[in-house]
Amino acid sequence: MTLSMKKYINQHPNLRVIIYAGKGGLGKTTCSAATSYWYAKQNRKALCFSTDPQASLSDIFEKDLFGKGEQKLAENLFVVEIDADRKITEFQEEVRQKIREMYGIDEIPKEIDEYISTSSYEPAMHESATYDAMAALLASKKYDVYVFDMPPFGHGVRMISMATILDVWIDKMAEARKKAAEYKEAEARIKGVSAEAEDAVLNELDEIRSKLDFFRETLTNSETTAFFMVLIPEKMAILDTERALKMFEKLGIKLSGVIVNQVYPVELLERKDLSEFLKHRIEMQQGYLKEISEKFGEHVRAVVPMFEKEPKGLEMIGRVAEHLFEKPNLEVLKRV
Ligand SMILES: Nc1ncnc2c1ncn2[C@@H]1O[C@H](COP(=O)(O)OP(=O)(O)O)[C@@H](O)[C@H]1O
Numbered sequence: 001m002t003l004s005m006k007k008y009i010n011q012h013p014n015l016r017v018i019i020y021a022g023k024g025g026l027g028k029t030t031c032s033a034a035t036s037y038w039y040a041k042q043n044r045k046a047l048c049f050s051t052d053p054q055a056s057l058s059d060i061f062e063k064d065l066f067g068k069g070e071q072k073l074a075e076n077l078f079v080v081e082i083d084a085d086r087k088i089t090e091f092q093e094e095v096r097q098k099i100r101e102m103y104g105i106d107e108i109p110k111e112i113d114e115y116i117s118t119s120s121y122e123p124a125m126h127e128s129a130t131y132d133a134m135a136a137l138l139a140s141k142k143y144d145v146y147v148f149d150m151p152p153f154g155h156g157v158r159m160i161s162m163a164t165i166l167d168v169w170i171d172k173m174a175e176a177r178k179k180a181a182e183y184k185e186a187e188a189r190i191k192g193v194s195a196e197a198e199d200a201v202l203n204e205l206d207e208i209r210s211k212l213d214f215f216r217e218t219l220t221n222s223e224t225t226a227f228f229m230v231l232i233p234e235k236m237a238i239l240d241t242e243r244a245l246k247m248f249e250k251l252g253i254k255l256s257g258v259i260v261n262q263v264y265p266v267e268l269l270e271r272k273d274l275s276e277f278l279k280h281r282i283e284m285q286q287g288y289l290k291e292i293s294e295k296f297g298e299h300v301r302a303v304v305p306m307f308e309k310e311p312k313g314l315e316m317i318g319r320v321a322e323h324l325f326e327k328p329n330l331e332v333l334k335r336v
């Protein structure tokens, strides 16, 4: 039996994190906006989070939200669009400050300073900044529901495997530093001085680890967190979703569902004035819907139609929400 979006949510009463993952351009941001809108209407305080400055929440909600922190749009509806570049700059400054403190120096050696500066071009830095902002918001516990519109990289789940790798690495580092501290203490004892100086690096590593652990635990708990993917009835999107499903499996994350977006109503085929062009598009979609039904059938939570215009503004987003939650139209997949 296929579960609609609403039924899935009803079956998971402890859900408080909803993540839209997948390739760009198919409707992630639109569905994220609609999901937070729907929750807000259910009297749940919802936060919609995005980081992608293009085709963004600012466009969808028709308000400049970029880098402005948490903004209230309607009763119970809050949005935040983080400025990852600014977060990276702030983070780099923090790193510089920590190095100065740890080593008691006023000026950072030129090579190291350059190394820190060029790190901002690393895509991984953007990911880290994004995850950091997400974790901070989650930890604040200010909202009933968090909807995360993930940037396209790594389907937004690479972070979980990253956490595992980092964990091992941090363990090794911590072990080495503890050994070093023991030697130091022994040396100090021999010399008759006390050496209880805290290892700043060790503390720093511990802090990173506890952040990662908190994040990973949240993301892998399918009672509190749901991952949805948005796809459209086209070959590339189907392939991409299959790949993502495998990746999810490897990481031990359960995919909560798939939203099929931008579907032309098949009833259009009955219209006499239908152009050949549109007729072909609809028939092509019907073919891919069949493939979607066979491949992801039980995962599909809603089929959202192609709208006559881009869904923007609260009213249009309300219409998307209506289709996502109230009229999931799953019969479409049975008919193909
Ligand atoms: N059901 C739909 N009908 C019409 N246009 C849509 C629909 N869903 C999304 N769009 C449009 O498609 C484009 C991509 O959607 P968006 O939500 O920004 O995707 P993503 O966040 O995955 O990149 C946007 O211009 C959006 O307005």
Ligand SMILES: [Mg+2]
Residues within 6 Å of the ligand: 024, 025, 028, 029, 030, 052, 054, 055, 056, 149
């Ligand atoms: Mg987007």
